[in-house]
């Protein structure tokens with residue numbers, strides 16, 4: 238019988254290092270994060286947007302494909318995953334930089350009606366279309382830096398109309414782009430000035446939106462800013478418990494500035510992630526280590542807020558915690574779409590190893606937004622989301638900081654972005 242030869246859509250060959258994070262069907266915890274399988278002289282092929290063949294570059298010579306990409310012995314990784322962003326918002330807050338330089342603390346700017354509240358005013362004034370256009374620019378910049386799966390939070394509406402508007406914008410972006418976008422409702426992100434004296438009524442209003450959000454499938458996760466002067470542990474417990482009963486996945490902005498016990502709360506409720514954790518307590522780390530709640534660390538925010546103390550990533554890893562990294566892209570406390578910069582900060586400020594860092598922006602980041610089964614690794618049958626990097630080894634990326642090392646970015650087997658060629662002569 239004549240053998241039928243498969244013709245693949247795409248073949249990537251001559252890969253110097255193919256990064257293949259392990260998928261243990263749950264996030265990598267503690268020591269497991271230091272294992273980063275890498276295949277040298279590797280190749281893989283894509284059919285119908287999914288990885289369909291993997292092998293050596295030598296074997297790839299006999300593989301038939303409609304398009305062949307020579308990786309020139311450079312690094313190829315799964316598409317990066319950014320599991321914590323505030324992608325959709327109106328306006329900007331460059332005026333706050335001068336306040337920060339004068340030493341005005343982040344929470345004081347907020348208490349005086351600035352910070353998050355000034356972005357709330359701008360977001361309320363923006364039309365849905367304006368928000369889509371603005372968020373598209375930010376999203377395209379994320380993709381250009383190697384990201385193919387993104388979480389996006391609401392939280393700049395603080396009223397029914399604008400929170401739903403933000404969530405609809407996220408849904409439109411998910412329809413417009415092939416990248417995977419995971420939506421989170423962060424209604425309790427700040428207390429609006431109208432509710433300064435009755436935050437519980439505001440929280441009830443936000444709880445009141447959950448059924449509608451669920452019905453219209455506008456968000457998979459819910460989140461709350463648990464912090465001094467914002468929402469207390471009790472309020473956070475109430476909001477998250479109600480959301481859990483309604484079937485939402487849970488996230489929490491926890492222990493960012495003060496150690497309130499947000500990590501402990503997240504672990505006790507089975508939250509998917511606890512984010513920030515700069516001020517996490519020993520008990521908080523231990524409770525995360527006992528559960529699969531992922532610590533999403535945001536060193537770009539600590540850097541941008543000019544703080545000296547970073548999240549204790551090494552202690553968390555020693556306690557067996559699963560760690561992921563994200564930009565926290567937002568208009569106030571971390572204004573960058575560049576996840577590669579965050580990888581460098583994780584090396585320099587969190588003391589994470591290159592292996593831990595790559596796991597933290599791929600497989601663990603995917604689990605932090607419920608996408609471990611489809612993103613964050615390159616496996617046969619999974620989406621062919623990948624980045625061809627212009628770096629000689631995976632150690633190089635966190636070492637050479639502040640520039641874009643992506644050469645081309647593919648999502649579901651399609652090229653979304655490639656580095657423009659300079660013509661200087």
Ligand SMILES: N=CN[C@@H](CCC(=O)O)C(=O)O
Nearest residue numbers: 353462538565567568569570
């Ligand atoms: N900490 C709370 N929320 C955001 C900041 C939002 C803002 O300043 O606009 C964060 O994760 O850093």
Ligand SMILES: [Zn+2]
Nearest residue numbers: 321323490565
């Ligand atoms: Zn945030």
